[in-house]
Amino acid sequence: MTNFELKELKTLSYQRPEIDKGYANQSLYVNITDPDIAIKPVTEQMKEIFIGGKGFDLWLLWHAVTPRTRWNDPENTICIASGPMGGTPAYPGSGKSIVAAISPTTGSVMDSNVGGYFGPYLKFSGFDALEIQESIKVFASKGLPEDGYALSEVLTNHFAGGKPRGISVVSTGPGAAHTVMGCINFTWYDNKRKRARYKQAGRGGLGTVFADKGIKAIVARWDSVSLDSNKPADKEALRSVGKAYSKEIVALDPKQNQMSKIGTTHLVPIMNDFDLLPTHNFKFGQHKHAGLIGKDVYKDIFDPGFDGCWMGCTVACSHGVKDFVPLTGDYAGKKVFVDGPEYETIAGCGSNLGVFDPYFIVEMNFYCDTYGLDTIAVGTSIAFVMECFEMGLIDTSHTGGLDLNFGNRLGALTLVHQMATGEGFGKIVGQGVRNMKKVFAESYGADPGILQDIGMESKGLEFSEYMTKESLAQQGGYGMALKGPQHDEAWLIFLDMVHNYMPTFEDKAEALHWFPNFRTWFSLCGLCKLPWNDIVPEDNKEEDEPAKVMKHIRWYAEYFSAMTGRKVVPDDLIPMSEAVYNFQRIFNVRMGFGRREHDTIPYRAVGPVTVEEYESRQERYDDQLTDKYSVDIEEKSSEEKVALLRNFREEQYEKLKDAVYQRRGWSNDGVPTVETAKRLRIDFPEVLEVLEVSGR
């Protein structure tokens, strides 16, 4: 039993508006210094151009900050919104919340799409979006647990009033305050297991902003949810399209990826077979022990159940491990429930560290969530440290005596525990790859060139867990992603590398226009992307463009029309996203960030940095040099071949940038043109001012 005190500092009484066609038509502003609470209207223009979710977040954030705002300035604002479809139980994947703020890792706008019930409950309580500004001066709670695992449970029980399913808690953990890679946990209540579960808004240190503001938690409470909760414009049309989608998933998931049983763990053996599973800091894409951390193992470790992170999601991929007993940390020897692991955590905290122990990965997953740390940033940062250690760029005199060779499980866990307390070498690792490169070069005398080549970050954000060396399109998918190298904007590896659907620069540029924009659309609406293309209709191959899964896009257009009453067809969805996508790029420019130079990626993402990497796939690289680039390699050493290949590949990447910028309607420096802003109706005076200053 936890004893704690909560003090009421400020309340606001309000008349809850009826939801109308997916919108509450107002947002909630909280200034936690004053404290002050206010209600703001959601205008027709906001709905028309920004749709909801991430669109609303960006619009609110733009007005809250200035070009000089840093992540830890009081005016930085945490914005959370679902979207017009968020909170629909009848259509799979309709319960997402989107979080945005200025990021401590990139210094610009960060957004993260997360499950759990908060966004929908916030909307049903009367608000399409929530803004939290300033930082806490008067602490209103005493005695609450520090860690996210216990805190979620305690607050769910405290506010439940006998109905825990009606509670969603948003919080982080102690690691968020001591690093720049803090995540935010969003809960839902699992009725079967009688406990709070959570998903993470992981990327870009949004949890660190949350912790810096001194916020302990945000709690939303709601009663029952039905198809009527969103008051759709055409309930019957919505019911019918939702039923068709759910039925298809129930019929096809068992034949296809079986996500309802194994989550995203099926990706481990597949990525490994195609040389795409990052191992040893993205050096290689394959390992003989990958089978030990794949779906065959996790299907037996996961607690069986119908595990959706929102009501009615028939994909139900949010699995967890019951009665897990950690070997280290405060929970050592105690039974805990672990949410996950998903593919990204397995690859980031497993293969990329050279560890092929499924239980170690579960323990890393547990402590990262509990401490409020992003498993991807943690994995990629520790992988970088391990390679630096093996290369002799750092040694035990820097690591506090820790032996950090690849495969050292205890070393990795020790770093995570240190991140939670802000002690030891973990404190430095918690500052992320970009900051570590600086420290290792300036304070430890390491060669900045090699650090740049192997430090897997771009724009300050750590890479998510896919190898990109053999897919130019995915190099662009990561390098030209607005917030940094996260795959939620574009995942083109298979289409490019395996199916060869985009042989020319123009084809790749078209894909790097269409896919990021369509993927953005999910975050405007409060939706999860997984049901779109992780379950594919059986007749999809008959479609003209099978990669787009057009049948599902037609259903999404029907769904949007039925919810909002705004009649749209599939071709209308991309322009909706384009407006927000370009607005975000211009927002980046405003923050001094969104230009060609910022779309640079480390060479490890492009090709073999070392002779060891080259020689491990020598036939492949030799063939490319001779067949593709007509080089006579007869007399060439491996070092020379590494250098030659590098020149060719780096040149290709720059050419790709040219083609993509042109397709997106951007200048050659990667800035949207005034013409593009006008076409998308985002030519607000303050936007034009930014473009004018940037010379467009």
Place this chain on the structure above:
Amino acid sequence: MISLNDEKIPWQEGMTVADLLSGLNDAHNYAVIRVNGKYVSRPNFDAYKIPDEAEIFLIPMVVGG
């Protein structure tokens, strides 16, 4: 007999995944298949021998992540 996406088709001794797919006119769509619950990917199609009575599902292209 083996089952391919719930349809029965005859099995032959030594039959590989590549042999099986060569009989389909849309084989290029499949980079991954599942044989008795195990994923087999294109780099292994030539070598992987299908056992009799196998239950096989063709996995549409992975466009996820």
